[in-house]
Amino acid sequence: MIRAAAGFALLACATLAGAAEIRPSRDYLSPELRAQQDDPSRHPGWLWVEEGEALWRRGARSCASCHGDIAGMRGVSARYPTVAADGALLNLEGRIERCRTEHQGEAAFGYESEPLLSLTAAIAQRSRGLPVSVATDGPAAAFLEEGRRLFGMRQGQLNLSCGQCHDDNAGRRLRGDVISNGLPTGYPAYRLEWNTLGSLHRRLRACSLGVRAEQFPLGSPEYLALELLLAARANGQPVEAPGLRR
Amino acid sequence: MTARGVVLLALLLAAAPAAGQVASFAVTGDAIAAPLEGRVGNAARGAAVVRNRETANCLICHSIPDATERFMGEVGPPLAGVGARLTPGQIRLRLVDPTLLNPAAAMPAYHRVDGLANVDPRWRGRPVLSAQEIEDVVAYLATLGD
Numbered sequence A: 001m002i003r004a005a006a007g008f009a010l011l012a013c014a015t016l017a018g019a020a021e022i023r024p025s026r027d028y029l030s031p032e033l034r035a036q037q038d039d040p041s042r043h044p045g046w047l048w049v050e051e052g053e054a055l056w057r058r059g060a061r062s063c064a065s066c067h068g069d070i071a072g073m074r075g076v077s078a079r080y081p082t083v084a085a086d087g088a089l090l091n092l093e094g095r096i097e098r099c100r101t102e103h104q105g106e107a108a109f110g111y112e113s114e115p116l117l118s119l120t121a122a123i124a125q126r127s128r129g130l131p132v133s134v135a136t137d138g139p140a141a142a143f144l145e146e147g148r149r150l151f152g153m154r155q156g157q158l159n160l161s162c163g164q165c166h167d168d169n170a171g172r173r174l175r176g177d178v179i180s181n182g183l184p185t186g187y188p189a190y191r192l193e194w195n196t197l198g199s200l201h202r203r204l205r206a207c208s209l210g211v212r213a214e215q216f217p218l219g220s221p222e223y224l225a226l227e228l229l230l231a232a233r234a235n236g237q238p239v240e241a242p243g244l245r246r
Numbered sequence B: 001m002t003a004r005g006v007v008l009l010a011l012l013l014a015a016a017p018a019a020g021q022v023a024s025f026a027v028t029g030d031a032i033a034a035p036l037e038g039r040v041g042n043a044a045r046g047a048a049v050v051r052n053r054e055t056a057n058c059l060i061c062h063s064i065p066d067a068t069e070r071f072m073g074e075v076g077p078p079l080a081g082v083g084a085r086l087t088p089g090q091i092r093l094r095l096v097d098p099t100l101l102n103p104a105a106a107m108p109a110y111h112r113v114d115g116l117a118n119v120d121p122r123w124r125g126r127p128v129l130s131a132q133e134i135e136d137v138v139a140y141l142a143t144l145g146d
Helices: A002-018 A031-038 A045-057 A063-067 A092-103 A114-125 A140-152 A162-166 A200-210 A221-233 B003-015 B043-051 B088-096 B131-142
Strands: A189-191 A196-198 A243-245
Touching: A031 A243, A045 A063, A045 A114, A045 A189, A063 A092, A092 A114, A114 A196, A140 A162, A140 A221, A200 A221, B043 B131, B088 B131
Parallel strands: A189 A243
Antiparallel strands: A189 A196
16 A cells, blocks of 8 residues: 555656646746835835734734744644644645644634634745745645646636646736746645735635636645645745735 | 525526537637538637637637737747638637647637536636637638738
């Protein structure tokens, strides 16, 4: 069984390597946006990073009371999503919500809420520049396979798969956008069109809507599985969060 | 189902064009020779359909020979000269359902409702373009000669 899983993981790697070349998302940004993404003084996403760092220290049972200084979170977001001990696939948002409800005894913040976005941004920023390194074997393998199925499946009234845009047409213009490889590395990202910071799942809902497909809820099993597949595609690529997007 | 659900469903059905709204057609070679439902296309209306960003949104992927149009896509081939490259029947097939020609086609099928997965409930059972709109677009593209 374990051998089969390992064999499968190897096969999966070979498929990914054989697919279109994956390039960092920043390579697809306009030079202006790229420079702005690199410059905290001109990047509105940093407001969320600062708020998240304040939240990290706030209250008697603060995040810091268990984890120490947020600097210790270096490298953590690069390993998410990951499968928890109870078998659930957790992304960074899901991990934070678990700490909140199970260790802090507080109500969950809720997806896309300001405090959750802030904490996610502050923690992810600590991995900026580090290579994504999510596990794809063992308990992650089944989730990865589901993600791969969703990524390759034609969806919506416009009958397009994720891969038809993000593998086959990366680098080409779709209206005013340059299509990237659709990596999760820049999220949460400040998107000019949103005028705020948003999660990866919010971006995925936009792609679903774009092909007139059913939009899954934020934090849904479908988007979680896709997030793992996207992170596996991004293995070795640098974390860019908080990203800056048009 | 609750009474409210029934009313809502009835409203949705009323809002959507009646079912069975995809015209039947016959493929010969790589073309659909006959106009859908025998309709006559109007090139001016077709030009508006092609430019419409809410419905057909062709320019998300294609360019047309019009210097005033900004941000045209490059996922599909430029449509300049398409009326010289293809017959109206060939254009019609490529609009109705390009996968009939190439199963791996990236271009959406504009007059098809079957065999699509996870369609947004608002669009389920409806083609992107009606038979008349297809004919209008065919008429417009046929004018894009050399």
